[in-house]
Amino acid sequence: MHYSPVALHIPDGFLSLVVSLICWAITAVLLAMAVSRTNKSLGEKQVPLMGVMAAFIFAAQMLNFPVAGGTSGHLLGGALAAIVLGPWAAMLVMTAVIAVQALLFQDGGLLVMGANILNMGLITAAIGYGLYRGVANSSRNTKLAVAGVAAWLSVMAGALATSLQLWLSGTSNLQTVVIAMLSVHALIGVGEALITVAALAFIMQTRPDLLDETSASARGGRGWVAAGVVLSLAVVLLSPLASAFPDGLNRVAEDLGFIHIAQSGSGPLAGYSVPFFADASLSKIAAGMIGALVVLAVAIIAGRGLQKKTS
Amino acid sequence: MHSDAFDRYHHGHSLIHDLDPRVKVVVTVAFILSNALLPDAAWLAFLLAWAFILIANALSGLGLGFTFRRSFIALPFALAAITALFSIPGAPVMSFRFLMQDFTITDAGLLRFVSIVIRSWLSVQMAILLVAVTEFPKIVHALNHLRVPTILTVIISFLYRYLFVLTDEVMRLLRAREARSAGAAGKRGGGSVMWRARVVGNMAGQLFLRSYERSDRVYNAMLARGYKGELMTIHPHRFQAGDLLIGLLALVCLVLMQVAGRLP
Amino acid sequence: MTDVVSVRDLHFSYPDGHAALRGVSFSLCAGDKVALVGPNGAGKSTLMLQLNGILIGRGEIAIGDMRLTRDNLPVIRGMVGLVFQNPDDQLFSPTVFEDVAFGPLHMGLPEAEVFKRVDAALESVRMTSYRDRLSHHLSVGEKKRIAIATVLSMNPSVLILDEPSAGLDPRARRRLINLLRELPITMLVSTHDMKLVEELFPRTIVMDEGLIVADGVTKEILEDETFLNAHGLEKP
Amino acid sequence: MTDVVSVRDLHFSYPDGHAALRGVSFSLCAGDKVALVGPNGAGKSTLMLQLNGILIGRGEIAIGDMRLTRDNLPVIRGMVGLVFQNPDDQLFSPTVFEDVAFGPLHMGLPEAEVFKRVDAALESVRMTSYRDRLSHHLSVGEKKRIAIATVLSMNPSVLILDEPSAGLDPRARRRLINLLRELPITMLVSTHDMKLVEELFPRTIVMDEGLIVADGVTKEILEDETFLNAHGLEKP
């Protein structure tokens, strides 16, 4: 049965041990924080709420709509979960979903589960929530628009993180994997954004209390705005860098010696003999334009977020 | 309720079925870890690992090829590693032109690519075997005993329980949409992409509210049965000497594989 | 007179191998109101899903003069209106209007026609005043009516209802019965409510284990108590 | 004889301001089997949720000799067993065993006692062989039985059932009726199934709009047709 549309689930074997373990470490720390925070804010209701919500995300990923040429739009759900449940609860919910997909369906590996949780659960929740939180007091339409941008960016961020992990593991060539992943997910992200916006509009219409200032959705602090904005900027700045000027990034990683550790034993990546997109000028221009647009959006959100804070 | 397709467990009684779930989980993770540790092109070790899986298959009574037949799930992802073929420096093996580009496959690149795919393929088979011979709730119990934070294991078992209820709900929603997706003869129906996305968004919103309200009712049901915030569970698994023995035996095999993989 | 629905030797197995239909044949004439009864798991819902091609099995189904094939599914779906047991599954839009308009919009009808269809459908279930309400806040009985309207707005030639009276209080159930009685349309209705069968349907089809075990005059079927008991049913 | 349950002048409003209970008083004696009927939205489910303190309103509720207060909720919940309409809300553990053991475990009983309770509860609903099954693979009728077992394992002195027969086919419904008849325990059962009321319950309470409008011998209540019609009910 087709249930999980997202091409981000890395199977075992594709990441080196070191990269897998580093991702597990980051994930474990964030999850520990999430456990303690949700314990405090939700109390004894936490268990059934998050369990059923995790099943909701799982089921919602089965919803699809035909786009064109046999492809269809889907939901990944990290941003939506974070906006309605708050960031920490969303992280736990997404973790459970990814764990079950790996354990029960072998969709995504076990050793690399840390990386999968990080890419699809933690980063997406942080971006989705951070940007939305920045405009929490604005008009309905602004909120929806920002939620859409946030949903799109969250998918892009997950794709970028996946690409970087594959590259650091010596599994893929940096430029190729980044361009391939980002261009596919730029489309998937549009589906994500459309569904997220429509679902939020539905909830605003039928149960506005779940999204107002006293709800779980509003429990994340302003620190999330900063986290969301920083992560978004990282996506926006790193993507063009990696797809148009891969040598720079490669150089940095090599200079730090990181790439050698990460690939643990397998020969280092040197030079690029496959100019898949040899004529980089086109992708440079495209990347630059998208980047500029998103920077603008993010700057506006950041501005609003800070403004609210000071006023 | 009808989503039987989600249950990967295969009923049966065998040495492997009856093994303590903790042993099964530990051996599976150790096997995958061992794969990750094997150097590229450790052919002998890969072969031993496959033999290990075949033996486990046979002992589980599911047939030698059981995991093999189901192991192609991870293959599409292999695309991600395909650039390794060309990008790792080494002696050229073959060249071809495609989309007006020259591609040269190197021997080192080939070794790396094949190694990655084999590692992944072996790991997936082991994971498939684990769920095929262990009921999912038992895997979750095992995780609990292995000190995975309780809150996570509890959320996972709730997820598993309501997975069936909610995916059934989704199937019915999708059917309802399909049933009304008519087209008048000779007219092109279906609406714009935006509209279709909005319909799906509405369904997601609907599903969210229903799930949210259901979680309230479940919480009430838990309260009614004495829940006070801390979840108590009872997992009557008893560790037997046999379980321990088989577990240790499997781990020794993995060590031998590592040795085999590092022979010059 | 041609049959509105005719089904010949229909077989269907779910992907997991369960044979839910094992050779079903029957036909409905224009204006027929037929009850479909049988124990849980008999295959009633499965059969209904075949009739507008949501599930496709082996055998022959014709709606009017048209054989159901993969190519004419959109047209068939405009002719066969399917109402699910649980109205929550049927109402997925935020407002009543949007839900009732879904079918006509999808058929590519012009806007004015869509509005007309919605109004007519709401009128026939007597829910005109609910046009702009949120579906989410309706009572079960109200939701059932709207669910029927969502299908009537497509002007179907057959109405297929899966357990319409479940969960209704006696008054809402009575209203539903009256509504079904008045609708001048061919209908096939699955139910566990034997009193409803007795009151409303001249003809009854009994299914068990994927087969039709009886098809005939309701009164006669309901009188044969040993037969009913053998198929998990009861006299009303 | 003391009352097992007594309720005095109970009021309750939902957070959105809707007054669901507007002064309800009644009592149940040991061994009573009482039906609770009334139209959709009458307040039946709301009342049931009050009886073991899941919702807390204004008024007085006593279970046995104990007044219900926030402090003795855990004890009260061990005495009042509540079964929800939808078994999917009630069976939240993956396996039947875990679900039936949930109540006793949370009462802090020793392990051996928990096992004994589970076995006894499954025995009394005749589902012993389902002990290690997965909850989601059961049929509706089976789920309902297990839901009752999850509550019986707590040895409650009162059993509260919210619409137990909804969605069952006639055979499963018959089995449930027999089960309820045999259980030697005080019970309050809400239902829309007037035939069930007639068959099983000597006493009936009728609610409408948050008030009790009748409380008496079932036979007499069911005979007063104008009264029934006024409250959305029907003669069976």
Ligand SMILES: Nc1ncnc2c1ncn2[C@@H]1O[C@H](COP(=O)(O)OP(=O)(O)OP(=O)(O)O)[C@@H](O)[C@H]1O
């Ligand atoms: N998606 C599915 N996959 C596998 N088996 C299924 C599926 N849906 C239904 N079944 C099985 O097919 C048989 C017929 O199911 P169906 O839902 O048609 O019964 P029904 O007569 O409608 O029962 P009910 O009165 O409970 O609604 C049942 O045994 C059921 O378990």
Ligand SMILES: Nc1ncnc2c1ncn2[C@@H]1O[C@H](COP(=O)(O)OP(=O)(O)OP(=O)(O)O)[C@@H](O)[C@H]1O
């Ligand atoms: N969570 C809630 N918030 C606000 N109002 C509610 C809530 N739950 C129920 N109500 C309202 O309280 C009233 C009583 O509801 P209740 O569920 O007790 O009725 P009921 O008698 O059980 O009906 P049914 O026969 O449909 O189950 C109804 O008008 C209902 O709309």
Ligand SMILES: [Mg+2]
């Ligand atoms: Mg059915």
Ligand SMILES: [Mg+2]
């Ligand atoms: Mg109720």
